[in-house]
Amino acid sequence: MVGAGIFVVLAPAAAAAGSGLLVGLAIAAVVAYCNATSSARLAALYPRSGGTYVYGRERLGPFWGYTAGWSFVVGKTASCAAMALTVGFYAWPSHANAVAVAAVLALTVVNVLGVQKSALATRVIVAVVLTVLVVVVVAIVGADGIDPGRLSVASDAGVAGVLQAAGLLFFAFAGYARIATLGEEVRDPATTIPRAITVALGIALVVYAVVAVTVLSELGSAALASATAPIADAVSAAGHPGLVPVVRVGAAVAALGSLLALILGVSRTTLAMARDRHLPGALAVVHPRFDSPYRAEIAVGVVVAVIAALVDVRGAIGFSSFAVLVYYAIANASAFTLGRRAVPVLGLVGCVVLAFALPLTSVVIGTAVVAVGALAYVVRGRISGA
Template sequence: MSTPERPALHRRLGTVDAVTIGLGSMMGAGVFVAFAPAAAAAASGLLIGLVMAAVVAYCNATSSARLAARYPQSGGTYVYARERLGAFWGYLAGWSFISGKSASCAAMALTVGYYLWPDWAHAVAVAAVVALTAVNYAGIQKSALLTRALVAVVLAVLAGVVVVVMGLGDVDAARLALRDDFSAGGVLQAAGLLFFAFAGYARIATLGEEVRDPAKTIPRAIPIALGITLVVYAAVAVAVLSELGSQTLASATAPLADAVRAAGYPAVEPVVRAGAAVAALGSLLALILGVSRTALAMARDGHLPTALAAVHPRFGSPHRADIAVGAIVAVVAAVVDVRSAIGFSSFAVLVYYAIANAAAFTLGRKVIPIAGMIGCLVLAFALPGPSVLAGVSVVLVGALAYRLTA
């Protein structure tokens, strides 16, 4: 008896589109959201935390790229772990990804609200989710084009911040120096929070079924996107830290806006705030893409309602999964706090990548997967206690649900 064919997504994305979606996923998180809580944890050790997060991200990106080349399907680590480790680990990876990235989506939506209209932040966040869900519903090509425009704007704004602060501000290299105000635990916690900013390259892997020549495109796009992001993050971190210092940065609600104001150019602040909103919108757009594609893959295998596996006959998008993910994110964005969302998301996504590294371990070349898996678990359990507790609880609920329904 033959297996009925599943509706396939359309392969429309090239390397530039894939890199752009990865950049769009990362840029809004790290620069505009994660630096302040990371500085509160690491104090003068912030840059060490950034390097540690980047090293773990590199290991994860390398493992993900190798797996994506072997399994060019929608679903990312859900598919890789299912194929290499078994159905349970694939399910747990998918569950962790959907849970963690739904929180990421809410954090990005709230960032839009807080930068554009603080008094109505939650309402703006919900409106942003609804609007971008509609864009995703209309198909991946439109999403990629919009993301490309958003990334271009964000990079221009970030370049302007670095030029204004480093070229014209009252920077002090002494503010970059290590003092006795940081601890190993604080640096690890900061690295875990900053990892939230690097996790966007997963979106490239989860779009494997929509990329042309995925065996070449995905392994090429992931390190390019990660490398560009690291360079940008490092430049911005050095600029803001040398202008504000770690103590002021730790308490900032809009660090880049505060930095250009401290540099003596308050007229630039509205541009930075607009750039922050655009960055968060770009991240939100690409994040919803990744979550809906993982939901599609899990629905195909019966781990989520099979209705979510439908592909729109005209737009070629997983339209029901898009709508379901958008609805969940809108509800979360209406009630959560941004920093809590970041902590929970970091834990769940680090678990997801720990499983990805375990899957890559079975392919050979074991040093990087081992380093990545250990790094993910260390950073996950170094996060703030409430984030760890919430993350462990959600993962255990997912594992129990699988056991009860398998």
């Protein structure tokens, strides 16, 4: 979760919410907490690859499991493209598409070689990103302090805008799903997965809150909304232009870390769906040496590499948020069947509200893509039963 999201979502969220950015962040955090709690309870009960694809199937029925899996795959594929383009725009803006494709192909190879190597690379990347963010916060606060006036909510913060910002900011919180999708590759998954989800969400929330407060205090909501590289712009505005290249490197590394985990998670859900013949059975093959679903990983990598040349980053974030919120709505509905229903109800309602508060284009395209997946399931079922 502590990856490229914090480097890219603050500006569009500020454009939607204005001075209500921090309120939007708080709402996104509450919904993320509900989703994480529901996911942790379900992961402890069903420690298998696939995440909510498995939970929805087991608790609600095959259609809902399939819909969750479809939403996850298409939503996170869009996220992969967004992260790959982020690498390109920060590392080499004039050749962003070529860099994006190269990053996808390189990380696909890492994933094919086994989850252990991917986990090690992730630890290194997270350490680098956290170090860069700490340096940024210390530099800005040390130079200008915190301006409380820029943190107060003014009349420009409408309810619809704040909810839209929360939906966009949810993009940066959604990484804990990838913990659950690795259920078959974790030691003592019934204990480890719920603990990992809870700890990861807590760390991410603290990091995001500190960075958001710092950047908003430095730039103000209007300047933040128009920023193309908000954290780099905030560092420059604080009188530290020499740190801008460090921020750019940190953002590129963060995007690589996000992309690494995204490809890993999407391929595992693809594996689970292929096993159940909702996707081509050939994608369910596991490498005999590296114990990885290498065909699923290669297929995901190729699709992402193609899409990376065609999408707009902000549009990809909106579409991804919509599809992933559908995924978590099904997770909460699944957790509702386990009892202790207050958190799943809040999470389900929150997911639905934030999904339809997103920009209209994201809602329309997201609804259409999810509907196409559902229609394909129904048609396939009728053909099979004929």
